[in-house]
Amino acid sequence: MTVNVDTTAQDFSWLSLPAAQQPEWPDSEALRKVLAELASYPPLVFAGECDQLRARLGAVARGEAFLLQGGDCAEAFDAVSADHIRNKLKTLLQMAVVLTYAASVPVVKVGRIAGQYSKPRSKSTETRDGVTLPVYRGDSVNGFDFTPESRIPDPERLKRMYHASSSTLNLVRAFTTGGYADLRQVHAWNQDFVRNSPSGQRYERLAKEIDNALAFMNACGVDPEEFKTVEFYSSHEALVLDYETALTRTDSRTGDLYDVSGHMVWIGERTRQLDHAHIEFASKIRNPLGVKLGPTTSVDDALELIDRLDPDREPGRLSFITRMGAGKVRDLLPNLVEKVTASGAQVAWICDPMHGNTFEASSGHKTRNFDDVLDEVKGFFEVHRALGTHPGGIHVELTGDDVTECVGGGDEVFVDDLHQRYETACDPRLNRSQSLDLAFLVAEMLR
Ligand SMILES: O=C[C@H](O)[C@H](O)COP(=O)(O)O
Ligand SMILES: C=C(OP(=O)(O)O)C(=O)O
Ligand SMILES: [Mn+2]
Numbered sequence: 001m002t003v004n005v006d007t008t009a010q011d012f013s014w015l016s017l018p019a020a021q022q023p024e025w026p027d028s029e030a031l032r033k034v035l036a037e038l039a040s041y042p043p044l045v046f047a048g049e050c051d052q053l054r055a056r057l058g059a060v061a062r063g064e065a066f067l068l069q070g071g072d073c074a075e076a077f078d079a080v081s082a083d084h085i086r087n088k089l090k091t092l093l094q095m096a097v098v099l100t101y102a103a104s105v106p107v108v109k110v111g112r113i114a115g116q117y118s119k120p121r122s123k124s125t126e127t128r129d130g131v132t133l134p135v136y137r138g139d140s141v142n143g144f145d146f147t148p149e150s151r152i153p154d155p156e157r158l159k160r161m162y163h164a165s166s167s168t169l170n171l172v173r174a175f176t177t178g179g180y181a182d183l184r185q186v187h188a189w190n191q192d193f194v195r196n197s198p199s200g201q202r203y204e205r206l207a208k209e210i211d212n213a214l215a216f217m218n219a220c221g222v223d224p225e226e227f228k229t230v231e232f233y234s235s236h237e238a239l240v241l242d243y244e245t246a247l248t249r250t251d252s253r254t255g256d257l258y259d260v261s262g263h264m265v266w267i268g269e270r271t272r273q274l275d276h277a278h279i280e281f282a283s284k285i286r287n288p289l290g291v292k293l294g295p296t297t298s299v300d301d302a303l304e305l306i307d308r309l310d311p312d313r314e315p316g317r318l319s320f321i322t323r324m325g326a327g328k329v330r331d332l333l334p335n336l337v338e339k340v341t342a343s344g345a346q347v348a349w350i351c352d353p354m355h356g357n358t359f360e361a362s363s364g365h366k367t368r369n370f371d372d373v374l375d376e377v378k379g380f381f382e383v384h385r386a387l388g389t390h391p392g393g394i395h396v397e398l399t400g401d402d403v404t405e406c407v408g409g410g411d412e413v414f415v416d417d418l419h420q421r422y423e424t425a426c427d428p429r430l431n432r433s434q435s436l437d438l439a440f441l442v443a444e445m446l447r
Helices: 028-040 047-061 082-103 156-177 198-219 241-246 277-284 299-309 329-342 370-387 432-446
Strands: 066-071 107-112 125-128 131-134 232-237 248-250 257-259 264-267 289-293 318-322 348-351 358-360 366-368 393-397
Touching (some): 028 156, 028 241, 047 264, 047 348, 066 082, 082 156, 082 432, 156 232, 156 241, 241 277, 264 318, 289 299, 366 370, 393 432
Parallel strands (some): 066 107, 066 393, 232 264, 264 289, 318 348
16 A cells, blocks of 8 residues: 655655555545645644653663653544543553652653554454454544444544644643642542552552652742643654654754654554655654564564664664563563664663553453553563663553453453443553552562
């Protein structure tokens, strides 16, 4: 498949290359109109903000900070509501506080949010009760409902993706700079269902300690306004190149290209072919980049990705997000980390403990076991500790809602519970108390 953007103003070299996992839009004239309109829309993020995140990730790569990256597997248009967004943000803020306070390390906070609407899939069709339809590829492409009409790719959805991202980011910016994320609000983030869970109670104790620390700093004359805002960034998988290309603009300060659809973008495990369009696209934009690395990644793949995406060896430019699986991480990761480090590259190593640990439960639900998620993170830390390299962060699929999609956790979800609130449009997410559990356990590893 090739990419369908009609651009004349720029040398968009990736457009002539093959691209995996792209939608087959049925109406090219409708697509052309949508992309022209998108190309005229204002940027969702500024180049300078992307630069700032790159600098923060540079600290991660050097071992001076830790990345917390999390959010839905697939955002959905009907979940763009104040409640959903606030709950997700609360979860990330609580996790970040736990990591910052319990491990005394600066935490760089990045959501899988405000743009995570497109999904690569294992199969191009889905069959139910003898009926076969095109697979759901995310709200940016087609509908989740299992009907022939809904599964037809509709380019108008790309505009909805832009507007959904825009209103999400607007609320996130309001929450993080308008007082809601003020550190003096640590207790307020711990409300609703999570408060009485084991990790919610543990969090409450930690929040009291933070109160004391803040009171102490206040008495010492530290300006309380210092704690009022939080730096928070957006990220998503740069998958549908029609959309990402329409949102790629020249920075007037430098003449460089930036994908202004999000601060950080990553290239997925299924689209990181070196001679394909996604890697070419990523090599041309100045945003901080992630690349997912699964268990089949060779040392040569990793080194070539570095040459293509980070030729200047700039800490913060490139993060490798490894997702090997709990059973493989201890075998496969050491050689990659060792050879990449020996090459002189300074990538940030991030652990995605979700995508290598998916299985189908006896109930038929796609799920993940909390213990496997935790074990992959443990393995990731063990490998880096043994090599003297830095375990730079975690990349997780989570939601702020009380869903039952992953099994296990302190407030245990059982296989028989999965049907109760199984709401994901794609992969199973940690719920808020499982996310907090994970933060406490990772903080112990970091200490
Ligand atoms: O989120 C990641 C992928 O899109 C997802 O794991 C693929 O799921 P599938 O195997 O159901 O297509
Ligand atoms: C598709 C995803 O992951 P991966 O590319 O690692 O399979 C994802 O992060 O949702
Ligand atoms: Mn996923």
